[in-house]
Each structure stands twice: as C-alpha cells, then as structure tokens.
Amino acid sequence: MIPADPHLPMTTTKNSCSVCGEGLTEATSAICNSCGEPYHLNQRADIPGKDCGEVWIDEGHLALEFACNTCLNPPLEPGGLDDVLDIEEAAALAGVAAGALEAAAGMGALRHRKTGSGTYLFSRGDVMEFREGGNA
Ligand SMILES: [Zn+2]
Ligand SMILES: [Zn+2]
Numbered sequence: 001m002i003p004a005d006p007h008l009p010m011t012t013t014k015n016s017c018s019v020c021g022e023g024l025t026e027a028t029s030a031i032c033n034s035c036g037e038p039y040h041l042n043q044r045a046d047i048p049g050k051d052c053g054e055v056w057i058d059e060g061h062l063a064l065e066f067a068c069n070t071c072l073n074p075p076l077e078p079g080g081l082d083d084v085l086d087i088e089e090a091a092a093l094a095g096v097a098a099g100a101l102e103a104a105a106g107m108g109a110l111r112h113r114k115t116g117s118g119t120y121l122f123s124r125g126d127v128m129e130f131r132e133g134g135n136a
Contacts, residue, residue: 019052019069030055032068039068083124090122094131104130 015024018037028049030041042049053068091098102120105112111126 017052020050022050030066032071033066034071035068037068037070039070041066085122085124085127087120087122090120090127093124093127 015029015038016022017024017029017040018032018035019039022040024038024040027044028040028042029038030043030053031038032053040050040052041055042051053066053070054072055064055066057063058065085093087098087101091101094101096104101110101122104110105120105122110122110130113121115121
C-alpha cells in the first residue's frame with residue numbers, strides 16, 4: 001500500500017497553489033514557467049492578495065516570466081541524505097579502518113549518531129574534519 005503523498009503532482013488539483021497549498025482563483029493565480037505548477041500571484045494592485053512567486057518582464061524576449069517561490073528559492077538541505085555516511089563510507093572517506101573510526105566515535109573524537117539498530121551514522125563534514133585533524 002502506498003501512503004498518500006500530498007506533494008505528488010498527481011494529487012495536486014489545478015486550483016491549489018503549488019507553493020502554499022491554499023486555494024487559487026483566476027484573479028490570483030499564475031503558472032510557473034519553470035515547473036508548470038500554479039501559484040498565488042496577485043494580479044490586481046487594487047485588492048490585497050498573496051504572492052507565492054513573482055512575475056517580471058524578460059528584457060530579451062519582452063515576455064512575461066512567471067516563477068513560483070519553490071523554483072526561485074529551491075529548498076536547501078544542509079542535512080541532506082548525501083551528507084549522511086554509514087561507518088564503511090565514513091571510514092573510506094577518513095582513510096582509516098571501520099574499527100578505528102568506531103573507536104574514535106566511542107571516545108567522542110568524532111561526532112556521530114548511533115541508530116537503534118546499532119548502526120553508526122556520521123556527517124560528511126565531521127568526517128572530513130576528523131581526517132584533517134587526524135593527519136595534522
Ligand atoms: Zn500560495
Ligand atoms: Zn515553479
């Protein structure tokens with residue numbers, strides 16, 4: 001069974017904003033040129049509205065360019081999964097044996113997280129720092 005994912009485009013109706021998820025009306029919506037999803041854009045200066053993106057004139061093409069906030073500000077993931085290493089990966093990166101790394105982690109020389117199943121997880125930045133420090 002697949003759990004419903006509210007972020008899947010398939011489940012997004014065309015009249016809700018792709019940025020904030022709230023309802024849209026004709027007068028308050030635009031379609032993003034980048035992802036093709038609708039978003040809030042207040043096209044009336046005389047009524048208050050919400051903007052979940054921007055519109056500007058492309059100087060080169062003299063065409064209106066629409067972009068939603070999602071595309072304008074791609075979410076940054078400082079703790080992205082690419083930066084989480086298991087002990088084998090971390091050991092390879094640090095240039096030491098997995099056992100040595102585990103010992104270092106046990107002594108508190110290297111920030112780590114031990115999961116419920118006993119797996120050690122490290123962050124790439126910490127392992128790089130450990131490597132620098134170890135060779136200094
Ligand atoms: Zn919105
Ligand atoms: Zn977009």
